[in-house]
Amino acid sequence: MRIAIIGKLFAPINITSNMGMETFTYNLADLLVKRGHEVTLFASGDSRVDGAKVMPLIKKSYFGLNKKLSKDKKSMGVGYGYGGAEKRGYLKSLFYLRTHKYDFDIIHDNTDEIIGLSSLLVDLPFVSTIHLPFEYLKDLEKTVYKEKLANYYVAISKKQKKMVKNTPVFDVVYNGINSRKFGFSEKSRGYLAWIGRLDPNKGLGAAIEIANKTKTKLRIAGPIQGQKYFDEQIKPKLNKNIKYYGPLTGRKLVRFYKGAKALLFPIRWEEPFGLVMAEAMSCGTPIIAFRRGSVPELVEQHKTGLICPKDNIESMIKAVKKIYSMSDSSYKKMRKNCRKRVEENFTLEKMVENYEKVYQRVIDDWKKKNIVEKKLRVLEITAELTPLAKAGGLGDIAGSLPKALAKEFGTEIRIIMPKYSFIDAEKFPMKIVYKDLQVRMPDGGKKKINVWETLNPGTKIPIYLVDLPEIFSGEKVYPDVVPGRNENFSQFILSKIALELIKVMNWKPNVIHCHDGMMSLVPIFMKRHYLNDSFYSEIASVLTIHNLFYQPKVKNEELEGIGLKRSDFSDKSLNDKESVNLLAQAIIDADMINTVSPTYAKEVLTKEYGAGLDKLLRQNKAKFKGILNGMDYSHFDPRTNEDTPVKYWIDSLDKKTENKLFLQKKLGLTQSADLPLICVVSRLFPQKGVDLIEFVLKDLVDMGAQFVVLGTGHENIEKVFIKAEKEYPESIEAEMKFDAHFAQTIYAGADMILLPSKFEPCGLSQIISMRFGTIPIVRKTGGLADTVRDGYTGFVFKHYDKNAFLWAIHRAVDVYYNQKSNWRKMQIRCMEEDFSWKTSAKKYIQLYNRAIINHKK
Numbered sequence: 001m002r003i004a005i006i007g008k009l010f011a012p013i014n015i016t017s018n019m020g021m022e023t024f025t026y027n028l029a030d031l032l033v034k035r036g037h038e039v040t041l042f043a044s045g046d047s048r049v050d051g052a053k054v055m056p057l058i059k060k061s062y063f064g065l066n067k068k069l070s071k072d073k074k075s076m077g078v079g080y081g082y083g084g085a086e087k088r089g090y091l092k093s094l095f096y097l098r099t100h101k102y103d104f105d106i107i108h109d110n111t112d113e114i115i116g117l118s119s120l121l122v123d124l125p126f127v128s129t130i131h132l133p134f135e136y137l138k139d140l141e142k143t144v145y146k147e148k149l150a151n152y153y154v155a156i157s158k159k160q161k162k163m164v165k166n167t168p169v170f171d172v173v174y175n176g177i178n179s180r181k182f183g184f185s186e187k188s189r190g191y192l193a194w195i196g197r198l199d200p201n202k203g204l205g206a207a208i209e210i211a212n213k214t215k216t217k218l219r220i221a222g223p224i225q226g227q228k229y230f231d232e233q234i235k236p237k238l239n240k241n242i243k244y245y246g247p248l249t250g251r252k253l254v255r256f257y258k259g260a261k262a263l264l265f266p267i268r269w270e271e272p273f274g275l276v277m278a279e280a281m282s283c284g285t286p287i288i289a290f291r292r293g294s295v296p297e298l299v300e301q302h303k304t305g306l307i308c309p310k311d312n313i314e315s316m317i318k319a320v321k322k323i324y325s326m327s328d329s330s331y332k333k334m335r336k337n338c339r340k341r342v343e344e345n346f347t348l349e350k351m352v353e354n355y356e357k358v359y360q361r362v363i364d365d366w367k368k369k370n371i372v373e374k375k376l377r378v379l380e381i382t383a384e385l386t387p388l389a390k391a392g393g394l395g396d397i398a399g400s401l402p403k404a405l406a407k408e409f410g411t412e413i414r415i416i417m418p419k420y421s422f423i424d425a426e427k428f429p430m431k432i433v434y435k436d437l438q439v440r441m442p443d444g445g446k447k448k449i450n451v452w453e454t455l456n457p458g459t460k461i462p463i464y465l466v467d468l469p470e471i472f473s474g475e476k477v478y479p480d481v482v483p484g485r486n487e488n489f490s491q492f493i494l495s496k497i498a499l500e501l502i503k504v505m506n507w508k509p510n511v512i513h514c515h516d517g518m519m520s521l522v523p524i525f526m527k528r529h530y531l532n533d534s535f536y537s538e539i540a541s542v543l544t545i546h547n548l549f550y551q552p553k554v555k556n557e558e559l560e561g562i563g564l565k566r567s568d569f570s571d572k573s574l575n576d577k578e579s580v581n582l583l584a585q586a587i588i589d590a591d592m593i594n595t596v597s598p599t600y601a602k603e604v605l606t607k608e609y610g611a612g613l614d615k616l617l618r619q620n621k622a623k624f625k626g627i628l629n630g631m632d633y634s635h636f637d638p639r640t641n642e643d644t645p646v647k648y649w650i651d652s653l654d655k656k657t658e659n660k661l662f663l664q665k666k667l668g669l670t671q672s673a674d675l676p677l678i679c680v681v682s683r684l685f686p687q688k689g690v691d692l693i694e695f696v697l698k699d700l701v702d703m704g705a706q707f708v709v710l711g712t713g714h715e716n717i718e719k720v721f722i723k724a725e726k727e728y729p730e731s732i733e734a735e736m737k738f739d740a741h742f743a744q745t746i747y748a749g750a751d752m753i754l755l756p757s758k759f760e761p762c763g764l765s766q767i768i769s770m771r772f773g774t775i776p777i778v779r780k781t782g783g784l785a786d787t788v789r790d791g792y793t794g795f796v797f798k799h800y801d802k803n804a805f806l807w808a809i810h811r812a813v814d815v816y817y818n819q820k821s822n823w824r825k826m827q828i829r830c831m832e833e834d835f836s837w838k839t840s841a842k843k844y845i846q847l848y849n850r851a852i853i854n855h856k857k
């Protein structure tokens with residue numbers, strides 16, 4: 001879990017904390033980190049918890065700043081007088097959490113009072129532990145707590161829960177102590193112990209009276225709260241039998257507990273928890289207490305101490321006498337029981353375990369209340385979809401994400417895409433569902449279209465194919481530019497028709513999901529054209545950015561044709577005089593946006609990767625996420641893949657070699673099992689690092705490697721490879737085409753794949769190749785950085801630099817030639833990696849739900 005903990009600002013929260021709430025917060029944060037959670041601690045700048053991130057709310061704690069206070073340890077915990085800075089500090093945490101709400105799963109407030117209000121400001125599940133004794137709570141009960149904010153209160157004992165009648169307490173979690181520090185002692189040294197702040201309300205007077213009347217030794221520990229009280233009421237009563245040790249910490253404190261015959265706890269107020277009782281019991285020391293506050297929950301009558309039946313000194317005297325008259329063996333048994341009780345109920349581990357459970361229940365409950373629809377209806381609008389019409393990775397996602405959503409979450413999905421003439425109607429049987437349907441076009445005109453229906457292969461998800469031959473008839477998904485038309489004209493038309501079509505179908509989705517800048521019109525139309533139409537007004541929009549560099553521009557004179565006005569594009573800095581940037585506006589208008597890997601999502605916030613939109617993305621960070629693309633492995637399984645001549649798996653990896661020999665033969669390369677066969681399967685554009693590949697070609701040949709490139713793209717780049725093939729016909733093969741089948745034969749036959757991308761939003765080729773046991777050599781960027789582990793599942797280099805790339809290849813080839821068993825281990829690790837949709841589809845559900853919430857705001 002990603003947990004934000006807000007702590008008190010009075011004293012630093014660190015390993016040396018010795019004040020109640022600060023110690024509690026330190027222990028909680030520390031153990032949560034140790035249990036593998038991501039913890040961010042909002043506290044004073046002098047706080048520190050190993051493994052947790054500290055967000056400083058004020059530079060130094062009040063205690064750290066005030067030297068006089070820090071010298072005078074006795075007055076610790078007294079006089080919280082730094083109101084202004086404290087309030088400003090807490091507000092800072094709230095604003096931060098508000099803008100970073102997607103970075104956290106839950107917030108845990110440990111400050112009492114002020115922060116209770118914060119759940120109004122922060123749209124996240126918010127847990128507040130009530131630490132204060134009831135006396136202090138009374139006023140809060142009348143005000144803050146009574147409001148029943150969307151907050152989850154945790155009480156520290158059942159008694160406390162009962163007492164805060166107006167507060168909706170979600171659960172009870174007992175505080176815990178470090179049972180290793182408060183170690184067990186079987187024997188006592190015979191004295192009665194009293195510990196606490198030396199305050200008239202804490203019952204020290206009664207303890208002294210009891211000690212005197214029973215002629216028992218009494219040892220007292222704790223800081224002096226009021227000097228006058230101490231000088232007048234306590235000091236005169238001290239003698240050989242009644243001794244005061246001052247405030248004890250560390251080993252001395254533990255020794256103090258261990259040596260006691262019993263701990264006297266004559267408090268007559270409703271102590272909400274009473275840590276000292278747990279500490280004493282942990283050392284084996286039984287408790288003698290009045291039946292007040294949490295006492296009956298901590299102390300088991302006769303087993304771990306004595307709870308006085310009456311609320312007076314006589315009753316406690318009887319109890320003391322009883323303890324001293326116990327037989328040795330039954331007293332020892334009592335000590336053991338004490339320790340056991342703590343181990344089972346009041347250790348830090350137990351406490352943190354219980355908080356973990358509470359967090360999960362709170363998150364579930366919060367989701368139930370805040371997540372609008374469990375079973376969502378989602379419309380996907382896409383220009384490409386594998387296997388009907390694939391141009392690249394986007395098509396794979398458009399096809400496989402809906403499949404995963406429907407399977408894992410029961411999401412009801414419909415897809416709308418163009419009916420390209422090249423879609424194989426035999427393979428994907430389709431029927432006409434609307435004939436000569438009249439729809440509005442972006443320019444306001446009307447057109448007649450046909451709509452066909454087919455199913456996303458292997459599912460029951462309907463795909464509606466928009467049949468408009470004058471626009472979608474070409475042989476390519478992305479047709480060549482028609483002079484006088486915007487290059488994304490066909491996607492603009494698709495966007496508009498799709499939105500019109502759902503109304504015709506009378507099918508209202510919760511979310512419309514579309515992909516990339518070319519589909520920018522969807523969120524823009526939804527915000528600007530359809531918001532007042534009750535059919536559309538509740539539908540949220542989500543835009544996934546697969547590649548930030550595709551930013552469709554529309555000239556001013558083209559705007560009318562797509563039904564937009566210049567004034568729809570508000571941010572001057574993003575648009576020039578002659579044209580507007582559609583993607584920029586879509587980022588502003590969409591309810592949620594995401595890109596396809598966590599690292600790319602971070603990179604695009606920088607100038608280097610932001611393609612001019614970094615500032616806009618930073619401004620919209622709160623609704624911007626990175627979700628790694630999932631893989632539908634059913635298409636890419638070497639056990640079943642139809643383009644893999646000899647099927648294989650981890651236990652039959654030798655068969656991969658047969659695929660290599662097959663591939664070499666097919667390509668006309670020298671057939672050899674030993675030579676490393678290196679491949680590239682890629683669009684051939686500068687983004688893919690083709691200049692780096694060009695640079696290493698000769699070195700590959702020198703290393704004795706073979707090289708095959710399958711790809712299409714820039715003509716100049718294709719020429720480079722064709723030339724290299726001519727130069728080294730036995731070692732280099734250039735297949736300048738797009739061939740999804742052949743791609744898989746290459747993945748199956750090659751030893752390594754090169755992906756030295758300049759930037760890579762996610763990258764599917766490395767994920768596919770890994771499943772085939774083909775080791776990726778990648779640059780540490782975007783999704784490549786998120787999926788390939790250097791030395792384990794591939795070879796990774798950082799800087800976009802020819803020599804760095806070459807060095808990574810050298811390392812790979814060296815392992816290939818000289819460390820055969822290591823190579824095999826890497827292949828197995830690659831094949832075992834799991835980037836299926838399971839995890840990512842869930843994140844899309846969260847994204848959709850966020851979009852719905854944002855849309856309502």
Ligand code: ADP
Pocket residue numbers: 391392393394396681682683710711712737738739740741743762763764765766768
């Ligand atoms: P991008 O989407 O930037 O092109 P990805 O790595 O995300 O890159 O996805 C590329 C997808 O396209 C992979 O499935 C890859 O196998 C496939 N691919 C790329 N070029 C070709 C080609 N020439 N022939 C067949 N498949 C290709």
